[in-house]
Amino acid sequence: MLTIRRLDIEDARILIAGARAKAEEIGVPMCIAITDESGQLLAFERMDGGKITSTIIAQDKAYTAAGAKRTTESYGSASQPGSPAYGINSAIGGRLMVVAGGLPVIIDGDVVGAIGLSSGTPAQDTQCAQAGIDHFLATRG
Amino acid sequence: MLTIRRLDIEDARILIAGARAKAEEIGVPMCIAITDESGQLLAFERMDGGKITSTIIAQDKAYTAAGAKRTTESYGSASQPGSPAYGINSAIGGRLMVVAGGLPVIIDGDVVGAIGLSSGTPAQDTQCAQAGIDHFLATRG
Amino acid sequence: MLTIRRLDIEDARILIAGARAKAEEIGVPMCIAITDESGQLLAFERMDGGKITSTIIAQDKAYTAAGAKRTTESYGSASQPGSPAYGINSAIGGRLMVVAGGLPVIIDGDVVGAIGLSSGTPAQDTQCAQAGIDHFLATRG
Amino acid sequence: MLTIRRLDIEDARILIAGARAKAEEIGVPMCIAITDESGQLLAFERMDGGKITSTIIAQDKAYTAAGAKRTTESYGSASQPGSPAYGINSAIGGRLMVVAGGLPVIIDGDVVGAIGLSSGTPAQDTQCAQAGIDHFLATRG
Known part of the structure; x- marks a missing residue:
């Protein structure tokens, strides 16, 4: 039997809050998806003005980052x-995303979930995803 | 009427065992899929730590190698x-894989099934898939 | 943060062995799928003579039982x-199975994975799935 | 290693010819699909006037009959x-057909392929599918 650590819904809200704050700061309304470590959706928010296509893409970026335990950006170069x-x-039916904006959330070396952003440029998506993780890690003290 | 030779479930287990031994040797937990010569799943194992996304990709690599009677790596260059x-x-809905790691299993010139690996680098995936085939051929004497 | 218990690959093999032994006893070659608690494939075997259509159906029965934390049979009546x-x-694109043969694997009240069988009658599928679970629980002492 | 018997393309043409003759006799233009024993398409004809939707349905009836080794009609009652x-x-994404018109082709107890008809009533589809099999068996002497 394995023991797995996984984001809970409160963790997911904190990740979204961190990403959303950065998105507001740079003025880009985003779709923000949080998955657990198996790539299954935990939480999602489309900020007012976020792109319709990004509702799917953000989820698939998080799915890819969690499932493959790496950033989607790293797949872009590979x-x-x-x-x-x-x-x-x-x-995987096109679900495997190689565009930047999906990051695994890692605690003590374990992937415990992932965050995927979409609606801005891939660089903006990544910037906001990272802000979500930074905020999450900061709240853990 | 055609007469077709096809891996049986015991053959599939031997192929998995050979691939798994190599995966353990190189320290990369893998998803390992075996299909028959028609690309239909015969056996599968996700080693502890194998990637979630690779559960699908390993199967699709084996499907492609069996169905197209060539390595997925050869499609990569083509x-x-x-x-x-x-x-x-x-x-085929993205099922046709062009990333290395899927190999047909060939006996006396006939494709009798295929093996697909995923979770490592494509080179590692291929190395372990080949180890599965080598082990299988060795047991046939 | 959540802590999740999940079947490992050795657990999956034991579940398959128990189901296969019952399938051999009743003389029905089966497709046997084991997923983790998130419904992601861990291990699979198609016994010689198992049905092609059942390669998918067995996986989807296990996916449903894990994901919904209930037997597929219970969905049949509901x-x-x-x-x-x-x-x-x-x-879910037809993946949610309401035909008997998918059972969650439960340890101390937690769903830690699931087993899905297909190729026999739904009653036979369930019988063999239960045999897999019984064998697994027996080995845990 | 298993040895499998499978329809060849000449067998498939004979099956279609038998089904088409009956379809002409009853005045119903049909879609006629022949698959191998794994449910993979071997041959297909849409008679002039056959239904567009039936191009898919005929294939899926044959896929189901081959893969599950039973008539699609038997699934209708079950x-x-x-x-x-x-x-x-x-x-299976809706591919598993429970409407009559798909029949396995059986030689000496082995499923070697299947025939699926669509465009008429399910009874007409079955009648023509059976005519294809009767014609095929008659040519084997």
């Missing part, structure tokens, strides 16, 4: 033409 | 931009 | 015409 | 409200 993971972007 | 099979990675 | 869950069988 | 397989019609 899947360039000529690179080893080329073509993986269409795997 | 599907580069400008190459004839460019874009084929999103075929 | 989804009859006029009943509250009528029509739920086509939910 | 999946009525209150019956054990109630709700199975939406399994």
Whole structure:
């Protein structure tokens, strides 16, 4: 039997709050998705003005980051033409996201969940996702 | 009427055992999928720590290798931009995998099934898939 | 943060072994799927002669039992015409199974995974799934 | 290693010819699908006037009959409200057909493929599918 640590819903709210604060600061309304460590949705918010397409993309970024235990951005470089993971972007019915904005949430070396952002540029999405994680880690003291 | 040779469940277990031994040796927990020659699932194991996203990808690598009678790695080069099979990675709802790690199992020139690995680098996935085949062929004497 | 207990791969093998032994006893080759508590595939075996359609159905029975924390059979009665869950069988792209044969694996009140069987009658599928669980619990002493 | 018998393309043409002759006789243009024993498409013809929706349904009837080794009609009765397989019609993304018109092709007790018809009433579909099998068996002497 394995013992797994997983974000709870209060953790998920804190992650969203951190990401949303940064999104408001840079003036980009975002879709923000939090999944557990198995990539299953825990919480989601579409800020007023967030993109419709991003409701799916944010979820899939978080799913990918949790399931593969790595940032979606890292898949972006690994899947360039000529690179080893080329073509993986269409795997799992296209759910495997290789665009930046999905980050695993890691505690003591364990992936306990993930956060995925979408609606801005991939750099903005990543910036806000990281802000969510930073805020979460700060509240843990 | 055609006569087809196909892996049985005992063959599938041997293939998994060989792949798992190599995965343990290199220290990478893997998802390991075995399909028959028609790409239908015969056996699967997710080693403790194997990636969630790889549960699907390993199966689809084996499906592709069996169905297309070639390694998924060979599709990787054939599907580069400008190459004839460019874009084929999103075929069949994204099930056609062009990332290395799926190998057909060939006996006397016939594809009798396939093995697909995922969770490591594509090179590690291929290494362990090949170890499964080597172990299987060795047990056949 | 939550702490979750989950079947490991050795547990999954024991569950399969128990189900397979019963399937052999009653002479019905089965597809046997084990998922973790999140419904993600851990292990699978198609016994020689198991049905092709059952490779998917067994997995989806386990997914449903884990994800909904109840037997698929219980959904069968709850989804009859006029009943509250009528029509739920086509939910999640048809993955939500209401045919008997999927059982959650419960330890100390927690769902830690699930087992799904398919190829026999729903009663046979359930019988063998239960045998897998009985064998697993017996090995835990 | 298993040895499997499977329809070849010439067998598939004979099955279609038999079904088509009956369809012409009763004046119903049909979609006719032949799969191998794993449910993978071998041959298909849409007679002039056959229904568009039936191009998919005929294939899925044959897939179901091959994969589950039984007629789709038998699933129709087994999946009525209150019956054990109630709700199975939406399994496998809705591919599992419980409407009559899909028959396994059986030689010496082995399922070697299947035939699926659609465009008429389920009774007409079954009649023509059976005519295909009768014609096929007659040509084998």
